[in-house]
Amino acid sequence: MAVAGVSANRLELLTIADAVAREKNIDKEIVVEAIEEAIQKGAKSRYGAHHDIRAKIDIKSGEMALTRHVTVVADDWQPEDELEEFNDSAMVRLTDASKRDPEAFVGKEYIENLPPFEFGRVQTQMARQVVTGKVRDAERANQYEEFKDRVGEIVNGTVKRVEYGNTVVDLGRGEGIMRRNDSIPREVFNIGDRIRTYIYDVRAEAKGPQVMLSRSHPGFMAKLFAQEVPEVYDGVIEIRAAARDAGSRAKMAVLSNDSSIDPVGACVGMRGSRVQAVVAELQGEKIDIIQWNADEPTFIVNALAPAEVSKVVLDEEADRVEVVVPDEQLSLAIGRRGQNVRLASQLTGWQIDIITESQDSERRQREFSERTALFQEALDVDEVIAQLLVTEGFATVEDLAFVEPYEISDIEGFDEDTAEELQARARDFLDRQAAILDAKRVELGVQDEVMAVPGVTGAIAVALGEGGIKTVEDLADLATDEIRGGYEVKNGERTKVPGVLEAFNLAQEEAEMLILQARVAAGWIDASELPQPPEPEYEEELAEGEYDADAVFAAAPEGDEGEVVDDEVPAGDPDQPENA
Template sequence: MDTSVARPELLLVADAVAREKAISREEILEAMEQAIQKAGRAKYGHEKDIRAIIDRKTGEVRLSRWTEVVEEVENEASQIPYKIALKIQPDIKVGEYLIDPLPPIDFGRIAAQTAKQVIVQRVRECERNRQYEDFKDRIGEIVNGTVKRTEYGNLLVEIGSVEALLRRDELIPRENFRNSERVRAYICDVRKEPRGPQIFLSRTHPAFLAKLFAQEVPEIYDGIIEIKAVARDPGSRAKMAVISKDSTIDPVGACVGVRGSRVQAVVQELQGEKIDIIPWSGQAATFVVNALAPAEVTKVVMDEEAGRVEVVVPDDQLSLAIGRRGQNVRLASQLTRWDIDILTETEESDRRQEEFRRRSAIFAEELDVDDVIAGLLVTEGFHTIEELAFADPQELAEIEGFDANIAQELVQRAEECLEKQHRSLDEKRQALGVSDELVELDCFTPQMLILLGEKGVKTLDDLADLASDELIEILGADAIDEETANAIIMQAREHWFEEEGSEESQNKE
């Protein structure tokens, strides 16, 4: 019996489909083999291992049944005992297959339809995989496409033979596109999903603005000018920080172009979005000042630990620095990645004077000195009684208006005041019932011990039962971090392990 049939037309079909769908001929032939296998299993039994092979040169189709040789049969349809297989093929081994050729299938209407569905499905999968492979490395590029249709405000954009999604929230406000209109957008994400690759576009992404400038400014494309940061309020305003690697080239001027030609080309694409181009600086304070342009800044105070910066501006520059609905300061904050607080010179002066009065009053009351001496201490930079208690009397005596006796007396009074405060706090701790064991840990200030006592944490066991986030909540995030909290709790739990160890040793005895 002839167990194969030559079908040269299969090769012609495979070549034609491969050219049309831009996928490989081999993938089309594999899809055909799967279709023939499915038809074979429908005829001979779905539980059987039926395989089809198409000769890549002649188009000859060979259908066969594969039976695995095993020691113990679990599936009689696709497996055969080793002892029986030896009688059929003496040199066969366990794990190999007996291959029985099958006669070619006469495709009926239903079988042909099933085969067509399998081939179409496989071709679609190959096409989707190709599309994903083509676009997965194109994230961050700008593409031109045509609006195919609109669904609930979202645009389906055709890029070649691929559809991409431009969501409504990724469109610039008040921007409308009609079907068949050209649109330029930024590829922000490519995902591989069951229904095919999903390509997501954006016109509001900060990188879209940067890529547009790279297309308009040759110096950016060549790497001479680098865009360091971008912040956008899409459709309204944007800020972009640039730096030049060539000292002879002005980065801001190059991006603006002759009579603003380069920046205007980008502004038109972004529906009139105003763009502030500022020079980037490695000095955080200078960068913040530049970012707040066009407002003038008179003073900058940085708090690196908190990531905050306090900016003082002239009274008449406040509205300009904040911007409409806080837009200018918000964009500057996004650009510099610092939290920016803006004060006028009057507000800053009033606050400084209030702080001076408050600290002077504390020194005058606690040290029993007059306002002049208290004011001199604050002016010299003393913030707390504790700082004064640990000060060097000789350095203190060098302050104008002080002598050695006054300096010694001030330090002594500060020490006595500090000791009195500690005694008062210790009495309060004892009244709350906080044990000395917590004091001996040497991890907490007197104020912290009182906070613990007020929350019912009075013994080592109470502390050991806490989680790190609970301890941080009691003491405050400014007073303790997670790593320190974990270390303190583990230290409090050490006595548990010691007790367990002693109990185990006693049991062994």
């Protein structure tokens, strides 16, 4: 190997460096540095590894200098690393250097030129490994730089090989891999086939950069539409969300920034020409194109098309939505094997629960009966009064006990005296319940300090005691999964692990805050370390008697838990092309 021989012709070294740089598409300087390092290792192998030997090749002329360096160090020099020690072949102490050179100083280097030499078989093999390794590292760095900024692009390539269902694709200046689950089901490629794929990730790993390709990613479908629909490419139409069941069905939400352009019609094209081009690339995948809407309930209704929706109830804290559909629309809303509702859930980002109108009616009747019975027992009133309270929206005794009295007295047939009497009975009932719970807490051995933790009620304290949590320290030592419940894998099976407060349906944030408050009470952390709620933003003050409706709606949250959107929510334009 000519690059390994120090006595090689200087022009030959540059020619080799040029050829390797062009072939591997890397900088010539990198190849020259690799040759220098190879020569240095060969020289150290010949003269001794403890010597500080350096090789330098002039990248223009090809002239090479091989030198040995000795550095002057202080008399009290100490190694920075325990494994390092004084090297008398590469170092000389200042006192010893001054005997031979009066102008010696700490840091001065003495350089000795070494004669050219021929590499032996071992040095040649070593040099080959050094140069090959350096060139390979440079190739990997180049490939990473080439593709790291191309995530989200569609690339064309050629199938290089197929291994255990994974497809390796030659992208010209590198390779990418498409794993089995990133390909479209039942799609088979052979070596040499041309293929279009989507880059969804580029990872820098020890074995080299991994360009991850996919044909099942929702972004692949979105980019195909950008190629087929000029309005999408120009940004006039935005693809706001996409969800796919690769090879079977997909949903895509679009929005037009120009009121004169119908986003759905533009994506479908004349007689479906545009969408059919995408469908052909996706092996006949059925695509539902719907209009995106900033109003969450309307968007959810659109996403469930072609099913009709009667009512939508949002639970923003749990990111869940309950959708009521006519009985005959249930199978259509759910779809085959749950496909329609699953794609709608992925598209909107909400967990969607679907029930029928009859199920909703039965549940409401059951809740009405349960609440009526609760008020009859707690307040010692007849069925008519209890039903009136439930009809007016009172769901619990707490609701009744702590509202403003006028909210009760305004009910038809009630007066202020009735309201006062009902609230007194409600508070007496709550006091009795609290006393029962407190007695049970004491019986279970739950300490009084636990009750002082913000967020702990009598019912929660009893549940903690039944779960063996009896002190503030016990509560502070819990994890959120131990409170809310979770899953764990035993013997390869995923099993449900109940939480001590699972019945209370605490949100993740509520469970975390309960634990943090207990840690404050236990003295483990300071109250200043608790997360602070964001400060509300207020609009500019208006004159007395004035109000700004737009500001009121802008400052309001997007939706309250239990917000009901009834049949007035549009179920979509029946004349609008929905499928391809």
